[in-house]
Amino acid sequence: MSPSRRRYRGQFLSEHMTGSLTSVSAHAFALRSYLGAARISIDAVTGGGAAEVHLAHFAQTSFAFVTVPRVALTWHRTQDSRGRAAILVARRGEFRLVSDVPAVVHGASAALITPGDAPVQIETTSDEVELIYVSIAASLLSSELGALAERVERGPLSFRQVAPIYGFIRALTEPASAGPEDPRAELATPAEAMATSLAGILGHGVSGDEGVLSRLFAFLDTHYGDAGLTLGSVATRLGSSPRTLQAALTRAGSTFTEELRRRRVRRVDSLRRSRPELRAEDLRIAAGFRSTSAMYRALRTYAESIPGPGDGSAARSDRYIAETEEKPHIAAMLVSGM
Structure with missing residues (x-):
């Protein structure tokens, strides 16, 4: 033509x-x-x-x-x-x-x-x-x-x-x-x-999900401490839909729960290093876990991603949980950005 x-x-x-x-x-x-x-x-x-x-x-x-x-x-x-x-x-x-x-x-x-x-x-x-x-x-x-x-x-x-x-x-x-x-x-x-x-x-190397995931991850990096976060509430905040977010995460081999728990576990690990006086309840509140049992399960599940001495990750996680239970309760000391 x-x-x-x-x-x-x-x-x-x-x-x-x-x-x-x-x-x-x-x-x-x-x-x-x-x-x-x-x-x-x-x-x-x-x-x-x-x-x-x-x-x-x-x-x-x-x-x-x-x-x-x-x-x-x-x-x-x-x-x-x-x-x-x-x-x-x-x-x-x-x-x-x-x-x-x-x-x-x-x-x-x-x-x-x-x-x-x-x-x-x-x-x-x-x-x-x-x-x-x-x-x-x-x-x-x-x-x-x-x-x-x-x-x-x-x-x-x-x-x-x-x-x-x-x-x-x-x-x-x-x-x-x-x-x-x-x-x-x-x-x-x-x-x-x-x-x-x-x-x-x-467009080399660009995934159709890239923009969706980058916005989601940036949001979770900032708001993981909100214990009330759900896939639906985050989708609303991002102007998206739960189906869109979940589909993008599935294609990336992840889930909303996994991404949220990883960030919360990293926060707990960071706090236990910088604030060793904190008890489990203090850490739970700061990281956004709904309960200490949920926090313990996440610590055991994602222990492999927590850097530490060369002993077994699961054993290290169990020892850390036991140690936090013995510390004095100081939840009143929690401050924003702690």
């Missing part, structure tokens, strides 16, 4: 930018029409400078080579957007993904925004930014990326990893030479392969 190619040039003016594009170029209307069709609005321009957009469209993929000044824009996604993902890679300058939507973000130079219908806000943060933009069909993403439910942060992307693809896309979007047929009309397949490879590079 022949690609559609357009080249739009414009001049951004900083005055009176309130959601529309002002241009002194003869192609201003064409550029504005393209942005409207793509449901992209220019919300603000905080710096002057030229804007240039080169485009190439195929059935499964679309590409743009873009240079812009400091600008804020919104991609107003719809239900149809659930079938498309977007990739941005900056060669010069930086941008940031403002919206908290499912995405893989590599510093301030690259992002893969997975399919969805929530609005996406993006801001360029340099005076002159050069980047490529790729719209790719959701069916071309890996199943892990397609299932991504949270934002995942990665370190900055090395441009060397994507330089050949970046160069291909820049050349692909250059206006075709004059003639009855576009000499690059047969590039749909390699263009699709390039887009898929780029998505694979940005």
Whole structure:
């Protein structure tokens, strides 16, 4: 299928930018029409400078080579957007993904925004930014990326990893030479392969559950001391569902109870080292166990994960339990953050 190619040039003016594009170029209307069709609005321009957009469209993929000044824009996604993902890679300058939507973000130079219908806000943060933009069909993403439910942060992307693809896309979007047929009309397949490879590079090693689990683990790391925590209450606090959390944990080979008990056992072990005067009841309260018997069971179950002398872990745990029972009760000394 022949690609559609357009080249739009414009001049951004900083005055009176309130959601529309002002241009002194003869192609201003064409550029504005393209942005409207793509449901992209220019919300603000905080710096002057030229804007240039080169485009190439195929059935499964679309590409743009873009240079812009400091600008804020919104991609107003719809239900149809659930079938498309977007990739941005900056060669010069930086941008940031403002919206908290499912995405893989590599510093301030690259992002893969997975399919969805929530609005996406993006801001360029340099005076002159050069980047490529790729719209790719959701069916071309890996199943892990397609299932991504949270934002995942990665370190900055090395441009060397994507330089050949970046160069291909820049050349692909250059206006075709004059003639009855576009000499690059047969590039749909390699263009699709390039887009898929780029998505694979940005999403390498990312699990569809990664964002869900990172939020869950961060919450448990902070709130394990709450004796009333349940899978349902945590799901509500995270804006998720018990089924989603449990499914992610199952795929990771764990359970909610295991994750919670491990953190509580680590807290008990840390306290017994730093506060040897504490009794079992004090430790139970500080770690969030509902009863001392539940704490003892967890200590025995997870004793292997507690560092200590070389004698048997179970024996060490039993000895520690006996020792805590002999200590004076000082629950009144418990303080927040102890």
